[in-house]
Structure formats: C-alpha cells, structure tokens
Amino acid sequence: MAVHAQAKGVKATAGKPRLEDVARMANVSPATVSRVLNHPDIVRQELRDKVSKAIVALSYTPDNAARALMSRRSRTMGVVVPTLGTSIFAEGIEALQSRLSELEYTLLIAVCQYDAERELQEVRTLTERGVDGIVLVGGSHLHETYELIRRMQVPFLTTYVSESLNAVPAIGIDNASATYDMTRYLLQLGHRDFGVIANTQSSSDRTRARLIGIKRALEEEGLVLEDTRVVNCTHSVEQGRRGVKELVTANPSITSVICTTDTLAVGALAGARALGLRVPQDLTITGFDDIELAAQLEPSLTTIGTPAREIGRLAADCLANAIAGIPIPISTALPYQLIIRGSTAKPRRKPLRPPPR
Amino acid sequence: MAVHAQAKGVKATAGKPRLEDVARMANVSPATVSRVLNHPDIVRQELRDKVSKAIVALSYTPDNAARALMSRRSRTMGVVVPTLGTSIFAEGIEALQSRLSELEYTLLIAVCQYDAERELQEVRTLTERGVDGIVLVGGSHLHETYELIRRMQVPFLTTYVSESLNAVPAIGIDNASATYDMTRYLLQLGHRDFGVIANTQSSSDRTRARLIGIKRALEEEGLVLEDTRVVNCTHSVEQGRRGVKELVTANPSITSVICTTDTLAVGALAGARALGLRVPQDLTITGFDDIELAAQLEPSLTTIGTPAREIGRLAADCLANAIAGIPIPISTALPYQLIIRGSTAKPRRKPLRPPPR
DNA sequence: CTGAAAGCGCTTACAG
DNA sequence: CTGAAAGCGCTTACAG
Numbered sequence: 001m002a003v004h005a006q007a008k009g010v011k012a013t014a015g016k017p018r019l020e021d022v023a024r025m026a027n028v029s030p031a032t033v034s035r036v037l038n039h040p041d042i043v044r045q046e047l048r049d050k051v052s053k054a055i056v057a058l059s060y061t062p063d064n065a066a067r068a069l070m071s072r073r074s075r076t077m078g079v080v081v082p083t084l085g086t087s088i089f090a091e092g093i094e095a096l097q098s099r100l101s102e103l104e105y106t107l108l109i110a111v112c113q114y115d116a117e118r119e120l121q122e123v124r125t126l127t128e129r130g131v132d133g134i135v136l137v138g139g140s141h142l143h144e145t146y147e148l149i150r151r152m153q154v155p156f157l158t159t160y161v162s163e164s165l166n167a168v169p170a171i172g173i174d175n176a177s178a179t180y181d182m183t184r185y186l187l188q189l190g191h192r193d194f195g196v197i198a199n200t201q202s203s204s205d206r207t208r209a210r211l212i213g214i215k216r217a218l219e220e221e222g223l224v225l226e227d228t229r230v231v232n233c234t235h236s237v238e239q240g241r242r243g244v245k246e247l248v249t250a251n252p253s254i255t256s257v258i259c260t261t262d263t264l265a266v267g268a269l270a271g272a273r274a275l276g277l278r279v280p281q282d283l284t285i286t287g288f289d290d291i292e293l294a295a296q297l298e299p300s301l302t303t304i305g306t307p308a309r310e311i312g313r314l315a316a317d318c319l320a321n322a323i324a325g326i327p328i329p330i331s332t333a334l335p336y337q338l339i340i341r342g343s344t345a346k347p348r349r350k351p352l353r354p355p356p357r
Numbered sequence: 358m359a360v361h362a363q364a365k366g367v368k369a370t371a372g373k374p375r376l377e378d379v380a381r382m383a384n385v386s387p388a389t390v391s392r393v394l395n396h397p398d399i400v401r402q403e404l405r406d407k408v409s410k411a412i413v414a415l416s417y418t419p420d421n422a423a424r425a426l427m428s429r430r431s432r433t434m435g436v437v438v439p440t441l442g443t444s445i446f447a448e449g450i451e452a453l454q455s456r457l458s459e460l461e462y463t464l465l466i467a468v469c470q471y472d473a474e475r476e477l478q479e480v481r482t483l484t485e486r487g488v489d490g491i492v493l494v495g496g497s498h499l500h501e502t503y504e505l506i507r508r509m510q511v512p513f514l515t516t517y518v519s520e521s522l523n524a525v526p527a528i529g530i531d532n533a534s535a536t537y538d539m540t541r542y543l544l545q546l547g548h549r550d551f552g553v554i555a556n557t558q559s560s561s562d563r564t565r566a567r568l569i570g571i572k573r574a575l576e577e578e579g580l581v582l583e584d585t586r587v588v589n590c591t592h593s594v595e596q597g598r599r600g601v602k603e604l605v606t607a608n609p610s611i612t613s614v615i616c617t618t619d620t621l622a623v624g625a626l627a628g629a630r631a632l633g634l635r636v637p638q639d640l641t642i643t644g645f646d647d648i649e650l651a652a653q654l655e656p657s658l659t660t661i662g663t664p665a666r667e668i669g670r671l672a673a674d675c676l677a678n679a680i681a682g683i684p685i686p687i688s689t690a691l692p693y694q695l696i697i698r699g700s701t702a703k704p705r706r707k708p709l710r711p712p713p714r
Numbered sequence: 715c716t717g718a719a720a721g722c723g724c725t726t727a728c729a730g
Numbered sequence: 731c732t733g734a735a736a737g738c739g740c741t742t743a744c745a746g
Contacts, residue, residue, distance in 0.1 A: 066723035423739035
C-alpha cells in the first residue's frame, strides 16, 4: 500500500502531466480543462486563459487512448494498397497523408502485395485498431472484407477506379474509357494489328476494365482481339519483357503492343530492344499510369496519366466529410490524360525481319 | 434515467461485444477473459476453452483504445519519411510495414517533404498518438525533434545512414564510404576531371557524407574539387538536368559527373542528351540509390545500391526488441553495392566540341 | 488458478 | 458557465 502510494507519487512528478494536473494548476475542475480542449466556446474567457497557460506551462498533451475510449474516435484513418513500389500509389498515399494531416488525422498504412487474403487480414487489423475510415484500392475485394468494414460502420471508399461496386463509393478514373481512347488513337495512326500484355493475375478489376476498353474500340472498327494476341501475366517488368517476345514470335504481323500498366510497358520496351526491334519505327508500345519513369525512358512512353495526388486528397476530404455527416458521392470520375510521347508512331510498312540472333 | 438505461440496453445487443459479454457467456469473470487474451498460460485449460468459444461465438475483438489506456502500449509504430516518391523509401516502408505486421504492430506513416519543421510537427502528432516507437530517415533533425522523442521515452532509430548521431541508433549504409568507392572506380577508369551535382538543399547529412567520400578519394590522388565543380541544388530531375548544363558550360574539360542521387542523375542524363553529349562516350554520369528506373534507362545508370528492404525489416525488429528490453545496436552498417552499368566509361580523348545549338 | 475491485486518463450528461 | 460524478472497455495488483 505504501509502496503503491509512493509509486503514484513518483508518477505524478516524473510522468506525463495529466488533465488533472492542468486542472490543479489552473484552479479549475478537470471537466473545465476538457471543455477548453474540446469546446472552448462554452468556457468563460478568463478560465480559458488560465487553463491555456497551465497547458503550456506543463506542456500538456492529451492522452489519445483515453480520448479515443470516450469519444469512440481515434482520429486515425487506414489505407491498404497493393504496393508502394508503383509511383501512382506512392503519390496517392503521399497526398492522402498530407491532407489527412491538415485535417488532424493520422494515417495507418498497410501493403497487401496484390493479395486479397492479405488485404482482408490487414483490414481486420485496421478495424481492430479502431480506425475512423478506410481507403482501399480498386473494386475487387473478398466478400469478407466488405462485410467486415460494413459491420464496423466506418466510412469506406475505394480508389483509382471511378466505378462503384457493392455500393462502396469510388474515386478514380474510368479505366475502360481510358484504354478506349488510347486504342482509338492507335487506330487513327493506322494500326490494325494489335497485341496486348495484361496483368490479369492481379488487381483484376482495373485490368479487366482496361481490356474491355481496348476491345470496344477494336470492335467498333470490326476488329477482333484473338486470345493469342493477349498475354496474361503478373505485374513486373520481367513479365513485360517476356510478353513482347511471346507476342511477336507468335504473331509477327503485330505492329502495336498495348500494355495495361507502365511497368509492363517498360519491360516490353526492353524486350523489343532485345529482339532488335526499334520503337516506335518497328513496333508501337503503350503503357498505363504515367509513372515517373515513363517520361524519362528512351523512347519516352505514350501512356495514360492518372491523377493520383488528386485521388488521395479527395479521399481524405471525403472520409472527413463522411464523419461530419456529409455523405460521400457514390462515384467520382476524375479526368485521366492520354499522354502521347515517343513510343508510338504509324505502323511500319514492311513486315518484320525474323528476329536476329 | 429510463432513456439512459434503454440506450444501454440497445447498445448491449446491437453494439460491439465487450469483454464483459464474453465473460457472461463463458460464465467467468471479466478478469479471466482478459487473462485468456493476455496470459493464457496462467488460466486453467477448461476455462480457457470456454472463453475461447465465447470469443469466437461473439466474434469479439478487444477494444484497442481501452487496451492502450491500461497497458500504456498502442502496438503502433510511427515513421516519418522525406517522400514516398523515391523508390528506396517506398521499398523501405513496405518492408517495415510487412515486418511490423508480422510482429502485430501497425504503422502510422507521415511524409515531411525534406522539411525539418514539418518533420517535427509530424513527430509531435505521432507522439501524441502514443506510438510505441519511431523511425526517422537520416541524421539531421531539429533539436526539438530529438528532445520530444527523448521525453516520450520511446524506442527511436534513424535509417539509411549507419552513422549514429546524438546517441540515436542508426541502421543504414556508410554513405561517405560508398561515394569513396564510386570515385575510386572512376579514377581507375582514368577520369581526372570531375563535376558533382549534389542536393545540398535537403537531406543534408546524407548528401554531406556523400560529398565527403568523393573529396576523400580525389584528395588521395592529389586532386581538389573546386567549388565551381559542385552544383548545389534541391532534389528533382529538373535540377539534375540544369546541373549538368551548368557544369559542362563552366568547365568544358569535365569528363565525369557524379550525382548524389539517382533522381539527379536521371536529370543529368537527359541534360547531357539535350546538349548533344553521348553518355558514356562523351561524358560519364553516376547516381546513388539504385532506384528501379536506374537499370531501365538508356544508358543504364552506374550507381550505388542501398539495401532498403533490409533497412526496413531490421528497423521493425529493432524497435520490437527494444520494447522487449533488448537494446538497439547504436550503429548497424549494412553493405551497399557499387553497381556498374552503362553510364560510365573511360574518359574521352578529345576535348568536347562546344555545345551545339 | 480465479474473482472483486480499483484505476488507466479522459468526456459528458446532469445538476446547479 | 462550471463542478461532481459516472463511465468508456479494458488490465492488474490483491486477496483468496
């Protein structure tokens, strides 16, 4: 008992100051200190000043755990992204965090490596940590993930796609429309003989939408994209490199290769080079995302620009609004950009020489 | 009063189950449920099973705010990075988060854009959120930042540099030694006439160390790096582009340009191209970091590889260990790699033509 | 090994 | 406008 009391005594002097310490110093009740912190307008000026002084004097900061316990609000949001290695996700997160910081929220981040099970696990952790809102990427998630978040009764939105699924608000771009535009541009250049490299193994909904856009544009011209013209793969530079070889070997008449991401296109560029093909003279190659690298490559990459920062910033605002009772628009379609650079040109006239070596 | 009671009744059925609900269902005291959760070994098997079943039946998850309030542990770590736009930081964060997740910690992330004031502000937020540990990048931080963290009495470490400052444990590489090796390699190729592009405006300690390494190697050969040979700039591709023009214009005899980061080197490569200079035939250019882009450029970039993933993973382990009472080594120097690619060659024989256009 | 009780540091009806 | 009191959902000495 005596020991306990002493321990408490030590704590009071050495430990972090508590609300009570501020109250004592300012000669008011703890309730008043709390009010100064949370609803300053309902406290008389005089007391407000006394309390403020005491807070500064003790350099008091409220304990967030206690605060969260009472208010049922952690002032923390959670996000799960497939990876940070792609600059559009890195940029989006950066903007999300910056904006949240301005709104006085912190950001809990998790990476799932394009693995839906892992995403569920991370979402579970986030909900257990009591986040006030959740941001995911894309529209394909495990059923349990949706359920879990719904049970939490927490604002939730999906990013990088504009199409809402399962009534979850979405902020992003119309992927199908973007690849449709890209394909129309290539058709206008005169291309009729296409190959596609698509990371269908992962992030399935965005890739699927991108494939749909390509096919729609081709069909309008009476062209059909045969299965042999589509390489399905995972998401890596290496897969792009392999993909272009596969396509050109199987279909030497191909003049244009559409990749569903820039990462794949970077690989395709390298693969074309390895085959002795000049881009864009011998082969046109396009990407999607406009990663930082795209403009710096030789040739620079024709691609679709995604407004990643804008997505992140908007996501932050929408979550904060939702908590304040303002509903999140079910679908927010942001403008994308068709960025024409050096990797696209009119189709070559002559057939391809058989690959050297 | 009646209303209040009713509200409570509703809550008990509709809201999240609490520890007490589990206890009631399992016919034990709340204390026992808590023990099953935290110290299962001191609970009799039979009760343990009953409690476990009740937990599953109610799909109970403990409230972290309450838990944190009692245990003084949030099971959350915090990290502040200069940016996520550089792949080495993105990779490091990814590895840090993955490992923390395995250790059942969550990660609060903040970005400071190379701004020390902003870093302090974000650290302040992290400490107020009650993180159990903090990771920063590099060794140059505001005095207040160190003080703040010290007061928090929370494990703290610095990453990407191996040199410990202010007694803060460091995990990273020896930057000076890395650029020393790089410079020696260039000297061995025959270069004697150097220029340097350095982002001295930001992340000062790492850049400073890198400059020191360069100068040490040169001095050993009796060479001096004059001030006109060093372009001081901020961190962007554009600055690298500008830097190389400045250097070559002022000193046409330069044969080799050392950049303190890959981002600058990417700009330098583009700048050289714009000047009509071939790399590496006319000009040798080197970077630092081995960002993803480095291998894909044309020419590919000679650079220093930093073990970012390893740094992140180790940081997670060290923080967790520190909480368990195992002290963090004051300095952990990880191996870097000199990666020789296509942007470096022997110096040209002839003087540079005056820049075309 | 288990339960009753106190308490972590706050917030917010309630009563003045 | 302010204070005394209850309580948020847990954990952990303490006593059995």
